Amino acid sequence: MATLELHSIVKRFKDNTVLDDVSLAVDDGEILVLFGPSGAGKTVLLRLIAGVLDADAGRIVIDGEDMTGVDAEFRGVGMAFQNFALFPHMDAFANIATPLEARKTPRDAVRAGVESVARLLKIDHVLTHRPRALSNGQKQRTALARALVGSPPVLLLDDPLRNVDAKLRFEMRLELPRLLADRGATVIYVTQDYKEAMALGDRIAVMGQAGIRQIGTPEEIYLQPAGLDIARLFGDPTINLLDVRPSRDGQGIHVALSGTRVELPAAMEPSVGRACVAGLRPETLHFVKAGTKGAVPVTIEAETPLNEKTVTLARTRGGREILVSRPAGTPGPDHGEAFLAVDAGSVLMFDKASGERIAAGGPAAPRKRATA
Amino acid sequence: MEHTSLIERILRGIALALVVVFFMFPLLWIFLMSFQTNETILSIPPQLFFTPTLQNYTALITGKLTSAAGTLDIAFMRNLWNSVFLSVTSVAVSLLLGVPAAYAFARHKFRGSEDIAFTLLSFRFAPPLLVLLPLTLYFQQLGLANTYFGLVWVYQLICLPLILWIVRGYFEDISADVEYAYRIAGHSWFATFRKIALPLAGPGIAAAGLLAFIFAWNNFVFALVLASADKQPVTVGALAFVTASGIQYGQIAAAIVLSIAPTLALALYAQRYLVEGLSLGAVKG
Numbered sequence: 032m033a034t035l036e037l038h039s040i041v042k043r044f045k046d047n048t049v050l051d052d053v054s055l056a057v058d059d060g061e062i063l064v065l066f067g068p069s070g071a072g073k074t075v076l077l078r079l080i081a082g083v084l085d086a087d088a089g090r091i092v093i094d095g096e097d098m099t100g101v102d103a104e105f106r107g108v109g110m111a112f113q114n115f116a117l118f119p120h121m122d123a124f125a126n127i128a129t130p131l132e133a134r135k136t137p138r139d140a141v142r143a144g145v146e147s148v149a150r151l152l153k154i155d156h157v158l159t160h161r162p163r164a165l166s167n168g169q170k171q172r173t174a175l176a177r178a179l180v181g182s183p184p185v186l187l188l189d190d191p192l193r194n195v196d197a198k199l200r201f202e203m204r205l206e207l208p209r210l211l212a213d214r215g216a217t218v219i220y221v222t223q224d225y226k227e228a229m230a231l232g233d234r235i236a237v238m239g240q241a242g243i244r245q246i247g248t249p250e251e252i253y254l255q256p257a258g259l260d261i262a263r264l265f266g267d268p269t270i271n272l273l274d275v276r277p278s279r280d281g282q283g284i285h286v287a288l289s290g291t292r293v294e295l296p297a298a299m300e301p302s303v304g305r306a307c308v309a310g311l312r313p314e315t316l317h318f319v320k321a322g323t324k325g326a327v328p329v330t331i332e333a334e335t336p337l338n339e340k341t342v343t344l345a346r347t348r349g350g351r352e353i354l355v356s357r358p359a360g361t362p363g364p365d366h367g368e369a370f371l372a373v374d375a376g377s378v379l380m381f382d383k384a385s386g387e388r389i390a391a392g393g394p395a396a397p398r399k400r401a402t403a
Numbered sequence: 404m405e406h407t408s409l410i411e412r413i414l415r416g417i418a419l420a421l422v423v424v425f426f427m428f429p430l431l432w433i434f435l436m437s438f439q440t441n442e443t444i445l446s447i448p449p450q451l452f453f454t455p456t457l458q459n460y461t462a463l464i465t466g467k468l469t470s471a472a473g474t475l476d477i478a479f480m481r482n483l484w485n486s487v488f489l490s491v492t493s494v495a496v497s498l499l500l501g502v503p504a505a506y507a508f509a510r511h512k513f514r515g516s517e518d519i520a521f522t523l524l525s526f527r528f529a530p531p532l533l534v535l536l537p538l539t540l541y542f543q544q545l546g547l548a549n550t551y552f553g554l555v556w557v558y559q560l561i562c563l564p565l566i567l568w569i570v571r572g573y574f575e576d577i578s579a580d581v582e583y584a585y586r587i588a589g590h591s592w593f594a595t596f597r598k599i600a601l602p603l604a605g606p607g608i609a610a611a612g613l614l615a616f617i618f619a620w621n622n623f624v625f626a627l628v629l630a631s632a633d634k635q636p637v638t639v640g641a642l643a644f645v646t647a648s649g650i651q652y653g654q655i656a657a658a659i660v661l662s663i664a665p666t667l668a669l670a671l672y673a674q675r676y677l678v679e680g681l682s683l684g685a686v687k688g
Contacts, residue, residue: 081583103587110584116580133589181588
């Protein structure tokens with residue numbers, strides 16, 4: 032129940048500029064995912080918002096109030112740390128109760144509050160345990176409960192699923208969105224896992240060197256990444272990146288793959304004659320029968336059945352490797368020669384030198400929520 | 404567990420026993436001496452079997468030392484009390500000053516913080532005899548010579564650096580995130596210091612306090628020069644047993660037993676707590 036704005040935040044550690052002119056606005060009740068590799072400054076940004084670090088320049092505004100110089104305890108944020116940061120000398124109950132106690136909540140209300148959030152997170156049976164007697168999953172839930180219990184209007188979650196096992200991570204990835212939506216809090220969620228980012232975020236802010244590279248809905252980030260680096264971060268298997276030099280003739284703009292002409296939409300105009308990298312998502316490629324117009328001949332190298340999809344490694348005539356992904360159980364070639372149809376509308380074109388996406392066009396592909 | 408053969412275990416047992424005997428023997432001997440008269444102590448060969456006597460202890464406790472040359476007043480119980488008072492007060496003052504300072508040095512890197520911390524440590528480098536003469540002169544001018552206040556102040560040279568540097572390390576070991584989490588939960592920095600930092604550094608503070616107590620208790624030279632008879636601790640007071648009519652070995656032994664008893668008891672009591680505290684893995688959670 033609060034908006035959050037960052038205005039031109041700068042943070043340096045000695046000579047190392049971690050955040051350079053970062054601005055961001057998060058709507059009331061929105062879940063914004065901060066996504067990026069380690070060292071991109073995600074955690075630093077969270078700590079600036081929480082008030083445990085001070086920015087060198089810029090302003091942080093929570094619900095219209097400038098937070099510059101406001102101590103952490105007065106900012107009304109809840110935060111869950113990646114390393115949990117539980118108080119080792121207090122039991123789980125006391126850990127979770129700390130935000131309520133800070134507000135001089137009556138004892139009954141503290142008990143009621145802690146127990147209700149503990150039930151929600153299924154840790155009500157371990158409330159008397161100290162952190163070292165808790166499993167990693169229980170620690171993570173305790174840390175989350177502590178962040179949630181005071182119903183803070185702004186919730187900062189620093190990669191809370193990083194240190195828990197795969198099964199729990201999967202469960203929490205399903206549970207968290209509902210949990211957070213129920214709370215109605217404005218959430219900033221840090222993660223390095225693109226699936227988590229796509230599953231949880233209303234919007235995703237992709238952090239790069241010292242700042243935010245791109246902000247958008249998960250679909251925008253996936254389907255219209257601002258640059259090569261972002262395209263590579265999202266998607267499994269990763270996007271196919273092929274060096275191409277689009278050219279134009281009487282029939283339109285096209286590139287050559289395996290010696291075959293692949294037509295591109297007219298909006299690719301700016302890429303003509305430049306050294307480019309074409310990005311082809313593995314799931315946008317389809318095997319087709321020989322002789323289909325525009326089909327690219329390839330040799331099948333290997334096939335890897337994953338649970339819900341089958342990934343095929345193919346090689347073009349020119350020796351370039353291409354990954355193709357199709358839903359498991361659908362027919363497809365597993366050896367020898369095959370032909371690939373390229374969905375021209377979903378080709379992403381990047382400038383080779385700068386790595387930036389060349390304004391391509393059009394409504395790129397269907398607007399379905401893309402996962403995996 | 405690695406498997407050890409019987410012979411290895413026996414040898415290890417013998418080796419440990421030898422070490423223990425080597426270190427404990429003087430204490431044991433002193434303990435035995437404290438129940439003997441000067442004559443039995445000085446008899447050759449030494450007697451392992453003797454009729455124990457409590458006269459050394461009664462002499463110390465009543466303060467009347469009877470020897471061949473006559474009766475001598477000694478203020479041993481007064482000395483013991485002085486030792487307790489000086490050590491406890493010094494350590495208390497040091498903890499009061501040193502623990503917050505250690506926290507500041509551990510958590511806040513301000514200009515000159517390292518220099519100040521190092522200067523405090525350097526008090527322990529200086530040979531006490533070097534500073535004693537000027538200190539005595541100053542103390543006489545200030546009227547601090549031969550006062551408990553002055554002695555406790557000088558004892559800070561012993562206790563404060565020790566506590567500051569040991570406790571600082573313990574504070575640095577506490578993950579800053581744990582403290583941040585408490586702040587974000589809505590608590591002031593002082594509450595965080597009290598409820599998070601202090602309990603988590605508790606074992607370290609106890610260890611530092613204990614060590615400082617032992618150092619203060621064992622101090623000799625400061626008290627020798629700066630305190631007169633009624634303010635002297637046991638370390639200095641023991642000199643009184645070197646009398647004109649000879650050295651009173653029995654009383655010295657009894658005095659030693661009485662004067663190491665408090666530190667020994669404290670160390671034994673604290674050891675249990677320290678081991679428990681240190682093995683808590685307090686920091687990682």
